[in-house]
Amino acid sequence: MMRMLPALLASACLLSVGAEARGAVGGGPSLAEAEGEGGRQLGQIGKGLAIAKKAQDLRDLQMTDQEEQELGAAVSERIRTRYGVAQDAAVHRYLALVGGALAQGSTRPALPWTFVVLDTDGVNAFAAPGVYVHITRGALALIKTEAELAGVLAHEIVHVTEKHTIRAIQKSKAVQMGAAETLSGSAGLMERAVTATYDNIVERGFGRAEENESDEKGIALANKTGYAPQGLGSFLVTLKERNKASTEKRGLFASHPEMQERLDRLTKQIASQKLAATATLQARYAKNISYKPMPVTAIATIEAGAAGLAGDEKKADDKKAEEKKAEPKKRGFGLGRMLPSGGGEKKQAQVTASGGARGVDPEKDSKGGSNPKPVPVKIAAADIAAFKKEGGLP
Numbered sequence: 551m552m553r554m555l556p557a558l559l560a561s562a563c564l565l566s567v568g569a570e571a572r573g574a575v576g577g578g579p580s581l582a583e584a585e586g587e588g589g590r591q592l593g594q595i596g597k598g599l600a601i602a603k604k605a606q607d608l609r610d611l612q613m614t615d616q617e618e619q620e621l622g623a624a625v626s627e628r629i630r631t632r633y634g635v636a637q638d639a640a641v642h643r644y645l646a647l648v649g650g651a652l653a654q655g656s657t658r659p660a661l662p663w664t665f666v667v668l669d670t671d672g673v674n675a676f677a678a679p680g681v682y683v684h685i686t687r688g689a690l691a692l693i694k695t696e697a698e699l700a701g702v703l704a705h706e707i708v709h710v711t712e713k714h715t716i717r718a719i720q721k722s723k724a725v726q727m728g729a730a731e732t733l734s735g736s737a738g739l740m741e742r743a744v745t746a747t748y749d750n751i752v753e754r755g756f757g758r759a760e761e762n763e764s765d766e767k768g769i770a771l772a773n774k775t776g777y778a779p780q781g782l783g784s785f786l787v788t789l790k791e792r793n794k795a796s797t798e799k800r801g802l803f804a805s806h807p808e809m810q811e812r813l814d815r816l817t818k819q820i821a822s823q824k825l826a827a828t829a830t831l832q833a834r835y836a837k838n839i840s841y842k843p844m845p846v847t848a849i850a851t852i853e854a855g856a857a858g859l860a861g862d863e864k865k866a867d868d869k870k871a872e873e874k875k876a877e878p879k880k881r882g883f884g885l886g887r888m889l890p891s892g893g894g895e896k897k898q899a900q901v902t903a904s905g906g907a908r909g910v911d912p913e914k915d916s917k918g919g920s921n922p923k924p925v926p927v928k929i930a931a932a933d934i935a936a937f938k939k940e941g942g943l944p
């Protein structure tokens with residue numbers, strides 16, 4: 551039974567709340583040596599040298615907005631390579647309009663926000679630093695209204711505007727830099743930062759505090775844009791049912807208290823902040839999105855161990871060979887992720903510590919498409935204005 555747990559806890563963003571204190575990756579900074587040969591007379595000078603040496607030593611990752619976007623672009627490329635991109639211009643345009651309307655009301659409206667539809671049945675969403683919000687085809691298939699989509703996208707947007715990923719990798723000490731180093735000036739450092747960021751977004755997920763902040767600020771943002779703030783909770787309930795059905799069959803984990811807490815928190819906030827926007831736009835959503843959901847147990851997955859790195863191995867042009875080789879392994883056994891909300895800190899720490907022993911999580915380890923090419927969308931402010939007007943958004 552314990553072996554099953556990790557699959558429930560591992561995950562990304564919206565679908566799981568990880569531990570607040572994830573295990574640190576890599577060691578801390580190597581401190582400057584004490585002023586060894588300083589001697590009594592040279593004590594003061596020695597101290598000064600030690601401080602100077604320390605300053606040249608490793609420091610937490612620093613970056614400008616421009617570097618944050620470069621990092622995000624590289625991480626997005628890795629995510630796109632891992633899951634593939636749904637080559638559907640109309641869907642990308644619709645996503646860019648909903649996402650664009652939300653981003654306009656965010657705390658970082660001027661960023662070149664990019665919304666990407668990942669070509670996989672797994673239900674997931676990932677926010678990469680800078681300006682990249684990814685949502686899977688599987689998630690879009692499960693979402694029922696534009697308000698639900700707005701709830702999910704707004705949650706992801708807040709991960710970006712609040713720089714959750716940046717803070718997480720800074721905290722982890724996984725990527726440190728020399729005092730004279732810059733992220734864009736060091737290919738090696740950028741590579742390490744991309745890997746740490748990808749791992750944080752796709753494999754580990756954010757901590758509970760970050761998820762709560764994204765929930766809270768996200769539904770406020772959706773509401774401000776005119777969408778019924780119940781959208782996020784409504785989608786989370788769908789996810790809960792989805793996972794319940796797949797786990798109850800095996801008599802495991804019939805309920806999970808953390809999910810209810812999360813939903814209760816949303817309900818309370820809507821009441822206390824009097825969030826009263828009403829647009830759900832179910833018909834417009836149905837008109838634009840026609841993907842069909844795939845039950846958790848029917849999702850084709852790739853090997854768990856390969857999931858994090860699969861992107862590097864995949865080639866965009868050998869789709870057929872790939873499909874043959876990785877002929878969907880139907881894991882009727884796949885436990886899937888129980889809930890959007892993860893378990894306790896201790897369990898998560900075990901997961902982190904035991905790494906490879908982790909089980910397969912169909913929503914995250916789902917097989918992806920083979921085409922990583924972005925689908926470019928040109929959206930002007932006037933397009934967003936027209937889109938909002940058509941939907942009756944303020």
Ligand SMILES: [Zn+2]
Pocket residue numbers: 562563564565705706709756761764
């Ligand atoms: Zn999240």
